[in-house]
Amino acid sequence: xxxxxxxxxxxxxxxxxxxxxxRSKAAPWIAAIGVWLGCGxxxxxxxxxxxxxxxxxxxxxxxxxxxxxxxxxxxxSAFFCLPILLVSPLAALYGCQYLAHEKKPLGxxxxxxxxxxxxxxxxxxxxxxxxxxxxxxxxxxxxxxLVIFDDEHAHVRQAGxxxxxxxxxxxxxxxxxxxxxxxxxxxxxxxxxxxxxxSPTMAGILFVLAVIGFxxxxxxxxxxxxxxxxxPAAPSHVSALMSGVMIKTGIYGLLRILTMLGHPxxxxxxxxxxxxxxxxxxxxxxxxxxxxxxxxxxYHSVENIGIIALGIGAGLLGLAWDQPVLTVLGFGxxxxxxxxHAVFKSLLFLGAGAVAHSTGTRDIDHLGGLIKSMRWTAVxxxxxxxxxxxxxxxxxxxxxxxxxxxxxxxxxxxxxxxVILAIAIGGGLALIGGLAAACFVKAFGVVFLGxxxxxxxxxxxxxxxxxxxxxxxxxxxxxxxxxLAPAAMKIVLPAxxxxxxxxxxxxxxTPYGVTTNxxxxxxxxxxxxxxxxxxxxxxxxxxxxxxxxxxPRGSEETATGTWDCGYARPTARMQYTASSFAQPLTDxxxxxxxxxxxxxxxxxxxxxxxxxxxxxxxxxxxxLFAPLFRLIDRVLSPVRRMQHGRIHExxxxxxxxxxxxxxxxxxxx
Amino acid sequence: MTIISVLLILxxxxxxxxxxxxxxxxxxxIQGVLLGVLPLVRSxxxxxxxxxxLGLSTIISKAILLPWLMNTCLRLSGIRKEIEPFVGFGPSLxxxxxxxxxxxxxxDRLQLSQAQVPQVLLISSxxxxxxGLFLMVTRRKAITQSLxxxxxxxxxxxxxxxxxxxxxxxxxxxxxxxxxxxxxxxGNLLFHLDREFEHLDxxxxxxxxxxxxxxxxxxxxxxxxx
Numbered sequence: 001x002x003x004x005x006x007x008x009x010x011x012x013x014x015x016x017x018x019x020x021x022x023r024s025k026a027a028p029w030i031a032a033i034g035v036w037l038g039c040g041x042x043x044x045x046x047x048x049x050x051x052x053x054x055x056x057x058x059x060x061x062x063x064x065x066x067x068x069x070x071x072x073x074x075x076x077s078a079f080f081c082l083p084i085l086l087v088s089p090l091a092a093l094y095g096c097q098y099l100a101h102e103k104k105p106l107g108x109x110x111x112x113x114x115x116x117x118x119x120x121x122x123x124x125x126x127x128x129x130x131x132x133x134x135x136x137x138x139x140x141x142x143x144x145x146l147v148i149f150d151d152e153h154a155h156v157r158q159a160g161x162x163x164x165x166x167x168x169x170x171x172x173x174x175x176x177x178x179x180x181x182x183x184x185x186x187x188x189x190x191x192x193x194x195x196x197x198x199s200p201t202m203a204g205i206l207f208v209l210a211v212i213g214f215x216x217x218x219x220x221x222x223x224x225x226x227x228x229x230x231x232p233a234a235p236s237h238v239s240a241l242m243s244g245v246m247i248k249t250g251i252y253g254l255l256r257i258l259t260m261l262g263h264p265x266x267x268x269x270x271x272x273x274x275x276x277x278x279x280x281x282x283x284x285x286x287x288x289x290x291x292x293x294x295x296x297x298x299y300h301s302v303e304n305i306g307i308i309a310l311g312i313g314a315g316l317l318g319l320a321w322d323q324p325v326l327t328v329l330g331f332g333x334x335x336x337x338x339x340x341h342a343v344f345k346s347l348l349f350l351g352a353g354a355v356a357h358s359t360g361t362r363d364i365d366h367l368g369g370l371i372k373s374m375r376w377t378a379v380x381x382x383x384x385x386x387x388x389x390x391x392x393x394x395x396x397x398x399x400x401x402x403x404x405x406x407x408x409x410x411x412x413x414x415x416x417x418x419v420i421l422a423i424a425i426g427g428g429l430a431l432i433g434g435l436a437a438a439c440f441v442k443a444f445g446v447v448f449l450g451x452x453x454x455x456x457x458x459x460x461x462x463x464x465x466x467x468x469x470x471x472x473x474x475x476x477x478x479x480x481x482x483x484l485a486p487a488a489m490k491i492v493l494p495a496x497x498x499x500x501x502x503x504x505x506x507x508x509x510t511p512y513g514v515t516t517n518x519x520x521x522x523x524x525x526x527x528x529x530x531x532x533x534x535x536x537x538x539x540x541x542x543x544x545x546x547x548x549x550x551x552p553r554g555s556e557e558t559a560t561g562t563w564d565c566g567y568a569r570p571t572a573r574m575q576y577t578a579s580s581f582a583q584p585l586t587d588x589x590x591x592x593x594x595x596x597x598x599x600x601x602x603x604x605x606x607x608x609x610x611x612x613x614x615x616x617x618x619x620x621x622x623x624l625f626a627p628l629f630r631l632i633d634r635v636l637s638p639v640r641r642m643q644h645g646r647i648h649e650x651x652x653x654x655x656x657x658x659x660x661x662x663x664x665x666x667x668x669x
Numbered sequence: 670m671t672i673i674s675v676l677l678i679l680x681x682x683x684x685x686x687x688x689x690x691x692x693x694x695x696x697x698x699i700q701g702v703l704l705g706v707l708p709l710v711r712s713x714x715x716x717x718x719x720x721x722x723l724g725l726s727t728i729i730s731k732a733i734l735l736p737w738l739m740n741t742c743l744r745l746s747g748i749r750k751e752i753e754p755f756v757g758f759g760p761s762l763x764x765x766x767x768x769x770x771x772x773x774x775x776x777d778r779l780q781l782s783q784a785q786v787p788q789v790l791l792i793s794s795x796x797x798x799x800x801g802l803f804l805m806v807t808r809r810k811a812i813t814q815s816l817x818x819x820x821x822x823x824x825x826x827x828x829x830x831x832x833x834x835x836x837x838x839x840x841x842x843x844x845x846x847x848x849x850x851x852x853x854x855x856g857n858l859l860f861h862l863d864r865e866f867e868h869l870d871x872x873x874x875x876x877x878x879x880x881x882x883x884x885x886x887x888x889x890x891x892x893x894x895x
Contacts, residue, residue: 647814648805648806649806651805651806651814655805659799663771663775666779
């Protein structure tokens with residue numbers, strides 16, 4: 001455990017050093033070395049823990065009421081460490097080159113990047129409510145400073161503000177959660193909290209608070225409002241880390257709290273499945289309507305969090321109805337998807353960053369044809385796109401496959417409550433996967449295929465090696481996890497065991513009488529089948545590539561325009577745009593999306609000017625939070641009268657409170 | 670000790686009723702002397718080194734140094750020598766008696782663990798704290814506020830001494846230092862205020878606020894200035 005803590009302190013230390021030499025060009029490199037060293041050191045105990053060799057928890061004296069510096073590393077924490085240990089060093093390396101052309105000092109952003117990495121690792125090891133909250137806050141603040149890196153732009157400051165407010169609404173819910181739970185348990189240590197018997201009402205309240213608090217970080221709809229603002233505003237390697245990894249701490253927190261709340265009643269999984277369905281479907285629907293590449297990816301994070309929620313919901317469903325197969329497959333799929341999403345989403349953000357870095361724009365409709373000038377980026381981006389759409393042989397398919405399996409086993413489970421939800425899970429997942437595939441056909445097709453739509457895209461060049469290699473490694477990881485699926489299942493199991501070991505009812509009493517390992521064997525067997533098919537698919541693909549490459553040998557290669565129905569003067573602007581490609585689908589979801597169209601239609605026989613523009617503002621922001629905050633503003637504005645700068649009245653407030661306290665204290669004796 | 674306590678109460682009432690700044694400063698100086706003598710009286714002749722230092726330093730700082738500082742401040746800033754109250758002197762005195770009642774009630778309600786706490790001294794100290802608060806709220810000039818702050822601190826000191834003489838005197842000295850620094854800062858601030866705004870009315874500090882640009886208070890203040 002000490003090794004793990006050391007691994008967290010190294011990036012912090014070198015981050016402080018980078019802060020000291022903040023004007024130097026070497027600052028980000030030194031900070032990145034810190035991340036590499038720290039993650040390397042921390043990887044040792046994490047791998048040991050995943051291999052079943054859980055290190056004893058570490059307790060350091062802390063002079064804080066209710067708090068204790070308790071750190072531990074079980075299967076769940078260790079598994080959630082994996083995406084951090086993988087993505088953070090790669091994104092740090094990428095960031096060094098990404099930010100190299102910046103004029104401003106880079107010490108600050110390097111320091112906060114390292115602080116974010118260290119705080120996420122420490123958060124996963126924290127075993128005390130107060131400690132957890134403190135680290136949670138450090139994480140939120142350091143990521144806030146990363147988001148507002150380009151703070152000379154008003155929209156970036158606005159995004160940072162949104163993130164800060166949303167983040168603190170979540171923290172507020174967590175504060176209440178831990179205060180209530182701690183009061184019930186008499187301690188804020190997770191060990192003691194887990195042993196507390198809670199009344200069903202109290203457990204329900206705590207669950208809802210956890211969903212709000214952790215859901216804000218994770219991005220459950222309608223708490224997701226900060227994601228589409230903050231991710232585009234942040235530098236790309238930061239978005240990769242935040243979207244790929246940081247939002248998963250919300251999922252981790254939810255799972256951790258679930259292990260402490262005892263046996264889940266039926267209402268919870270209904271809640272989670274509904275949240276998952278809404279987040280998944282609406283997330284991808286909003287993504288379809290976006291023009292900004294990174295904003296589109298941010299909505300896909302919402303979608304994938306929805307998929308993870310579906311998995312956890314399926315797991316809870318299994319717990320509630322004593323269906324071990326459902327439990328293991330659901331939790332397993334959900335938790336594995338955390339890792340998978342971290343890999344392909346950070347890859348996508350890095351790819352989007354490379355595109356933005358080299359073309360200077362993130363607007364999909366200004367791009368096009370980049371596959372010719374940015375081959376590495378294009379290939380890694382298409383791999384990640386296939387993975388996020390849940391297509392074999394990549395990793396996204398594996399975890400979604402497990403959740404499908406969970407859905408099917410729920411349908412067959414012969415338990416009255418599970419069937420409808422299980423069907424909803426399977427059907428919803430299919431819809432999400434299909435829409436995601438459509439969305440990435442749009443994103444990849446418009447950005448990388450066809451002809452350049454503007455001068456931005458014409459001058460694009462491939463990015464440097466420090467940006468290419470991290471993307472290549474992540475793309476390899478996408479394929480690797482897909483092909484080594486049974487092994488991946490093996491490292492998920494320790495995490496699943498942590499989640500399902502706590503609830504009261506023993507599995508041995510169920511009519512199935514299966515243990516986790518036996519179940520894992522079943523799951524592994526079906527995954528083996530998947531791997532065989534994937535391998536066959538890969539071989540087929542490689543074969544086709546070779547045929548394409550070598551068959552036309554000798555014949556001459558010519559370049560010619562696309563057939564344009566006889567039109568004499570086609571231009572690149574006549575290609576399909578992102579909006580036109582997505583229009584059938586966005587029209588389908590228009591009641592949710594509320595897309596605004598501004599158009600000046602062509603008129604007359606020789607139309608001179610015509611424009612068409614669509615905007616899709618976030619529905620939750622427009623119709624839920626904006627009116628809510630306006631209401632709060634109106635209700636609370638009278639309080640502003642108290643805050644007017646007159647010293648005497650401030651003193652009067654203090655005096656009144658003091659005297660009242662004295663009277664109350666003295667009078668109550 | 671009873672005499673000192675009664676004198677303390679009387680001095681507080683005097684502060685509530687006095688309209689001259691010079692007089693007020695002198696009264697606070699007298700309070701300082703009273704409080705300096707207090708630990709000596711309280712220790713019943715068994716004057717140790719610590720008690721001696723405490724008493725002496727109290728007298729030096731509260732009765733000599735701080736009043737001198739304030740007088741200098743008053744002279745240099747050239748402000749009018751009257752206290753400008755929001756609540757008139759008569760009503761202030763009436764409120765003072767009510768506060769005295771409150772102090773008596775609170776002291777009565779307090780059940781102290783030590784038996785040998787002088788009740789009268791406790792009452793007068795609480796009274797001084799309350800009067801200090803009252804003066805801060807109701808007097809216009811910034812300098813009267815630092816004066817009121819001193820009165821309040823005197824009360825705190827009195828409570829400390831009445832509770833226990835064993836109260837580590839280093840702590841008391843620390844508080845003294847705090848007060849000294851506080852008043853010193855206040856004095857410094859006053860100079861700058863004076864230079865910038867040509868008045869020392871704390872209620873016109875709203876000019877600094879950007880919140881209430883349109884409220885009539887500021888407009889009034891600006892007009893008065895003009």
